Structure formats: structure tokens, C-alpha cells
Amino acid sequence: MSRGLQWIHALAQGPEVAGFPASVKVIDGELDNRPARFIAVVPDPHNPFPRARQGEVGVLEGWGLAKAVEQAIEADKGGQPRVLVAVVDVPSQAYGRREEALGIHQALAGAVDAYARARLAGHPLIGLLVGKAMSGAFLAHGYQAQRLIALDDPGVMVHAMGKTAAARITLRSVEELEALAAKVPPMAYDLANYASLGLLWERLPVAAIEQPGEADTASVREVLTRALRDIGDSRDLRSRLGASNRALSSQVRERLRAQW
Amino acid sequence: MTDVAQLLHSRSFVELSARERAKGLLDAGSFRELLDPFERLMSPWLQAQGIVPQADDGVVIAKGTFDGQPLLVAAIEGVFQGGSMGEVGGAKIAGALELAVEDNRNGIPTAAVLLLETGGVRLQEANLGLAAIAEIQAAIVELRQFRPVIGLVAGAVGCFGGMSIAAGLCSRLIVTREARLGLNGPQVIEQEAGIEEYDSRDRPFIWGLTGGEQRYACGLADAFVADDLQQMRDALRAALAAGEPVQPRSRRHQQMLGLLGGLGENCPQLDAAQTRALYKGVLQ
Amino acid sequence: MESLSFTFPAGAAAKRRALVGCVGSGDLEALLEPGEAGVLTVKVLTSVNGSGPRWEQLFQRLFSGQTWPALSIDIHDFGATPGVVRLRLEQGLEEVNHD
Numbered sequence: 323m324s325r326g327l328q329w330i331h332a333l334a335q336g337p338e339v340a341g342f343p344a345s346v347k348v349i350d351g352e353l354d355n356r357p358a359r360f361i362a363v364v365p366d367p368h369n370p371f372p373r374a375r376q377g378e379v380g381v382l383e384g385w386g387l388a389k390a391v392e393q394a395i396e397a398d399k400g401g402q403p404r405v406l407v408a409v410v411d412v413p414s415q416a417y418g419r420r421e422e423a424l425g426i427h428q429a430l431a432g433a434v435d436a437y438a439r440a441r442l443a444g445h446p447l448i449g450l451l452v453g454k455a456m457s458g459a460f461l462a463h464g465y466q467a468q469r470l471i472a473l474d475d476p477g478v479m480v481h482a483m484g485k486t487a488a489a490r491i492t493l494r495s496v497e498e499l500e501a502l503a504a505k506v507p508p509m510a511y512d513l514a515n516y517a518s519l520g521l522l523w524e525r526l527p528v529a530a531i532e533q534p535g536e537a538d539t540a541s542v543r544e545v546l547t548r549a550l551r552d553i554g555d556s557r558d559l560r561s562r563l564g565a566s567n568r569a570l571s572s573q574v575r576e577r578l579r580a581q582w
Numbered sequence: 583m584t585d586v587a588q589l590l591h592s593r594s595f596v597e598l599s600a601r602e603r604a605k606g607l608l609d610a611g612s613f614r615e616l617l618d619p620f621e622r623l624m625s626p627w628l629q630a631q632g633i634v635p636q637a638d639d640g641v642v643i644a645k646g647t648f649d650g651q652p653l654l655v656a657a658i659e660g661v662f663q664g665g666s667m668g669e670v671g672g673a674k675i676a677g678a679l680e681l682a683v684e685d686n687r688n689g690i691p692t693a694a695v696l697l698l699e700t701g702g703v704r705l706q707e708a709n710l711g712l713a714a715i716a717e718i719q720a721a722i723v724e725l726r727q728f729r730p731v732i733g734l735v736a737g738a739v740g741c742f743g744g745m746s747i748a749a750g751l752c753s754r755l756i757v758t759r760e761a762r763l764g765l766n767g768p769q770v771i772e773q774e775a776g777i778e779e780y781d782s783r784d785r786p787f788i789w790g791l792t793g794g795e796q797r798y799a800c801g802l803a804d805a806f807v808a809d810d811l812q813q814m815r816d817a818l819r820a821a822l823a824a825g826e827p828v829q830p831r832s833r834r835h836q837q838m839l840g841l842l843g844g845l846g847e848n849c850p851q852l853d854a855a856q857t858r859a860l861y862k863g864v865l866q
Numbered sequence: 867m868e869s870l871s872f873t874f875p876a877g878a879a880a881k882r883r884a885l886v887g888c889v890g891s892g893d894l895e896a897l898l899e900p901g902e903a904g905v906l907t908v909k910v911l912t913s914v915n916g917s918g919p920r921w922e923q924l925f926q927r928l929f930s931g932q933t934w935p936a937l938s939i940d941i942h943d944f945g946a947t948p949g950v951v952r953l954r955l956e957q958g959l960e961e962v963n964h965d
Binding site: 343368370371372373381382385386388389392414415417418419420421422423424425426427428429430431432434435436438439441442457458460461462465466480481482483484486487488490491492502505506507508509510516519521558559562568570571573574575577578579581582 | 616617621623626627630631643645669670672673674676677678680681702703705706707708709710711712713714715716717719720723724727743744746747748749750751763764765766767769770771773774775779780791792797800802830831832833834835836838839842845846847848849851852853854856857860
């Protein structure tokens with residue numbers, strides 16, 4: 323059982339909502355006494371798309387995520403927008419011919435659009451990283467969240483591209499790439515370096531990340547609740563700015579404003 | 583105009599630099615660049631890795647007018663580091679779009695056009711590029727609530743990676759025959775999936791599957807334009823006038839899940855013609 | 867990557883600034899700005915290590931042929947050939963002299 327599947331069931335405690343691709347799990351539960359929809363992408367060995375059988379975000383997953391989020395936006399119109407929790411355990415986007423032919427970029431845009439509009443419509447959006455959060459897959463599932471929380475574990479990592487491919491594209495050996503990653507925080511694959519960029523709201527340790535027990539589940543739910551309260555009425559991603567390793571992102575904005 | 587006269591007057595858009603493209607699209611004399619190269623807001627991350635930076639980090643941000651209306655142009659220079667998005671260039675685009683949203687909240691109807699020539703995240707700034715792209719995407723979706731965000735992929739780099747998702751978020755998308763649009767670059771797919779899956783050196787195959795003409799035929803782009811500055815301006819005018827689609831491409835999950843469901847339990851490999859046939863009527 | 871700087875005699879300050887080129891393969895960008903009268907300074911950031919003497923020679927030839935206006939020139943070089951360097955700088959000169 324994948325981490326994503328373990329954690330979504332542990333946290334949401336309810337039946338899976340029907341009507342989605344087998345690789346997209348949706349469970350309606352609650353958080354801080356407020357309705358909450360938990361969403362995860364999980365491996366499906368029978369996925370009709372062979373390049374998306376190990377939890378990758380492909381065409382079905384992109385459009386499936388879009389549907390899961392749109393459904394919540396539609397259902398809550400005029401009422402209290404439910405919390406959305408993206409449980410993130412996505413090794414990559416799907417790399418394949420079928421995917422490019424069918425416009426996988428558009429499928430992922432479907433997911434990003436839905437998440438971003440949900441946030442703008444007042445759905446508090448939290449990304450919980452329990453495994454890999456890679457590249458386009460993370461953009462489609464989690465990166466639109468107002469608060470990003472990561473379980474502190476070597477298997478939890480954020481990056482733009484796997485090491486082998488990144489080495490090839492930048493014309494370096496994997497060893498050279500690793501040596502650079504050790505010196506350049508945004509290139510690193512580990513959580514501590516990622517946290518230094520100011521993009522994570524919180525990191526928390528758990529006892530058994532592969533098989534969360536009651537205590538782990540409770541402590542993660544407690545952090546999710548605090549994140550929800552911290553979000554308050556905000557609808558933007560501004561809380562990510564401010565870290566010294568990301569100072570230029572703020573400086574560019576300030577100078578643009580001055581010249582606007 | 584006769585064909586010959588038209589030929590004499592035509593000016594290639596693809597051959598222009600990012601700055602010239604931005605200037606050429608805006609009303610004559612209205613171009614005003616923000617954070618221009620003389621401010622030397624360069625990538626510290628490239629320099630730390632012994633890579634020569636560019637003074638504008640490969641992104642041109644310009645304000646001006648188009649047919650008298652306020653327009654923001656964000657143009658990526660594909661020649662510098664493959665148009666890759668690093669911290670500075672990414673923040674320039676995200677920050678400018680965020681200010682365009684503020685304009686609209688203050689009653690100034692600023693629209694935006696993104697000139698996309700990019701391989702996606704700059705791998706030397708990996709996580710900072712990825713974060714910036716998430717913020718660009720957030721700002722596109724927000725600005726669209728007020729005014730259209732038009733994407734334009736002209737070539738020669740094409741539009742890949744996280745920025746292809748950004749292209750998929752635009753209100754309208756304009757492409758040329760030289761353009762390519764796809765999530766994963768051919769080299770990366772070949773690396774990850776093997777040469778039988780994707781031969782990165784087979785150019786006709788790649789253009790056939792991801793080229794501007796194919797994307798337009800499938801409804802994944804709204805306008806297919808010749809490589810000519812004047813025709814590009816006309817297409818931009820039409821796109822801005824058409825405004826936000828009633829049902830944007832990025833919200834067609836129902837139609838798309840229907841289409842994908844029809845491909846069976848083992849989706850076969852697809853070629854360009856089969857894909858066009860599948861898409862017929864789905865996105866248009 | 868290597869960082870180099872050079873100084874040459876020059877005429878009166880240039881009238882305006884100019885940007886030419888792009889940091890693409892075999893090319894460079896040069897930012898030319900009005901400098902202190904009588905002095906032309908060039909700072910080069912180049913991807914080609916050990917190319918100091920080559921730049922020195924090239925600039926000697928280029929800047930001694932005619933009197934250049936006083937400029938402060940910043941070059942970001944991505945392996946431009948001497949021909950391309952000359953072309954870009956002459957293009958820049960034309961632009962800073964333009965009324």
C-alpha cells in the first residue's frame with residue numbers, strides 16, 4: 323500500500339467517493355469540525371496508461387484531480403467552502419508518448435486551475451507531503467496550497483527532476499550533480515534544504531510513515547488543524563515569501579511594484 | 583495587398599528577440615520595460631555554479647498599450663539557457679501578473695500576454711524555479727477572473743515543463759507552425775521511458791505529435807498563425823476581443839475523462855492522426 | 867567562468883546607453899553605459915577560462931583604431947568568437963552614438 327493511500331485513509335476516516343479513476347482517491351471527512359475533502363494520487367497497477375502505473379500524475383490523474391476539486395467548488399457554492407487537503411506522494415508526472423499525444427500538459431492545467439480557483443473561492447487548501455513531490459506532478463497536486471506541510475522523512479522530497487535525467491539534461495555526471503546539490507540549496511533533494519527556501523510551513527516527525535498509527539495520525543491532524551486556522555481568510559500564496567534563501571523573489575516583487 | 587507586396591512587408595516574429603517581440607506587439611511608442619537589464623537583477627545561483635548570467639535573467643517585463651488598452655507583456659528569451667525559469671525570471675513574471683491583478687482590483691483593466699519560449703524549470707535553480715512556476719500559475723488563474731491572459735508560443739524553443747501547464751491555463755493560446763507544446767521534453771521522455779517509447783531525434787514524429795499545427799487541430803490551441811509580426815498582432819487582437827471562453831479548456835474534465843475512458847483498459851499508442859480524430863469536437 | 871577587467875583611453879562621455887546581443891551559445895550580451903570622460907572600462911564575465919590575453923588583444927585592436935566615447939561596458943560572454951565580439955561592440959557603439 324502506498325504512503326498516499328495509507329495516509330489518506332488514516333486522516334480522512336471514511337469511504338472513498340466513487341466516480342474517479344482508480345488512481346485518484348477522494349474521501350470526504352472533517353478537519354477542525356469543518357467538512358474537508360482529502361485527495362491523493364496512488365499507484366494503480368491496472369492503469370490503462372502503462373507509464374502512469376506507479377503513482378505518477380498522468381492524463382487520467384490530472385483530469386481526475388480537476389474533477390475532484392471542481393466537484394467540491396460546485397457543491398459548496400453559496401455555503402461554507404470545505405477544506406481541501408492534498409495528500410502528496412507523487413514520484414513524477416507520467417513520461418510517455420500517449421501522454422504527450424493526448425496533451426498531458428492540459429490535464430495538469432485542469433488540476434492546477436481547479437485547485438487555484440478553489441483557493442480563490444475560499445476553500446482553505448493544504449498540501450501534506452508524505453512521499454515524493456516531484457516536478458509537474460507536484461504542480462498539479464499540492465503546489466497551489468496555502469500551507470505546505472511535510473512529514474520529516476528521507477523519503478519525502480521535493481524536486482524539479484529525478485537525478486539521472488537532471489544530470490543528463492545539464493550535461494553533468496550524477497556525482498557532479500550531487501556535489502552541486504550539496505552546495506546550492508535550491509538544487510538539493512532533501513527536506514532541510516527545501517525548508518530553507520521558506521516554502522514549507524512546517525515539518526513534523528512521525529513514528530511510522532509507511533503505516534501510520536493512531537498517535538501519528540493524531541499529531542498530523544493536529545498540525546493540519548493549526549494550518550487551517552493559520553490560513554484564516556487568506557486566499558493567496560504570499561506566506562511562502564520571506565526566507566533568506568529566497569530573498570530575490572521578494573526583492574523582484576518590491577522593485578516591480580516601485581516601477582509599475 | 584498582393585502576395586508579393588505582403589511578402590516584402592512581412593517581418594518574422596520567431597527571429598525576433600524577446601524584447602523585440604514585446605516591443606513589436608505593443609502599440610508603437612508605448613513599450614516601457616520594468617526591471618530592465620541595466621538594473622542587473624541577475625541569477626546568483628547560476629554564477630555560483632560558474633555559469634554566465636544574463637542581465638535580465640532571460641525575462642522581459644513590459645507595460646504598454648494594445649489598441650489603447652493597458653497590456654502587460656512577459657516575454658521569455660529562449661536563447662538564454664533555453665528559456666528556463668529561475669528564481670529571478672520566474673519572480674518577474676509572477677510579480678508582474680500579481681500587479682496586473684491589483685490593477686484590475688483598482689479599476690485598471692490590464693490584460694496580459696505571455697510569450698512562452700521555455701524548457702520549463704531551470705535545473706540549476708530547481709526548486710526555486712518550480713516554486714516560481716506554481717506562483718505564475720496561481721497568478722494566471724487569478725488574473726483571468728478579470729481580464730484575459732493570452733499565451734503565445736512562437737518557436738524556436740517551444741514551451742515545455744511547468745510552463746506548458748501555464749500555457750494550458752491561459753484564456754487563449756496562439757501557436758505557429760514552429761511552436762511545440764508538451765509537458766515533457768523529448769530527451770527526458772527518451773531517458774525515462776526508452777527510445778521505443780519516444781525517439782528524441784525523430785523530428786517529424788515530435789513535431790507531428792506536439793507541434794503547433796497538431797495542437798491547434800486538437801483544440802489545445804485557439805489560433806494557428808503564420809510567422810509574421812502583423813499577423814501575430816491580429817491574432818492577439820482577436821484573442822483579447824474574444825475574452826474568456828465560456829468553458830475554458832482547463833475546465834473540460836468531464837469531456838476529457840469521457841474521451842480517456844473510451845480508450846479501453848490498455849490504451850494503445852497513438853499517432854497524430856488518431857489523436858486528432860479522438861479530439862474532434864471535444865475541446866472546440 | 868572567469869571575470870576580467872580592462873581600461874582604455876577614450877573621448878567624451880557617450881550620449882546614451884545601449885544593450886546588444888544575448889547570452890546564447892557563441893554570442894554575448896554587452897551593456898554599454900556612459901562612463902567617466904576620457905576612460906573606457908570593460909568588465910568581462912566569460913564562460914571561457916584562460917581567455918584573458920585574447921580579450922586584451924582584441925580590445926587593443928578595437929579601441930586603438932578610433933577614439934571611442936567614454937563608456938563603461940559590461941560583457942556577459944557565452945563563447946563568442948572575436949568576430950562576434952567585434953560585431954556586437956560596433957553595433958553598441960552605433961547605438962550609443964545615435965541621436
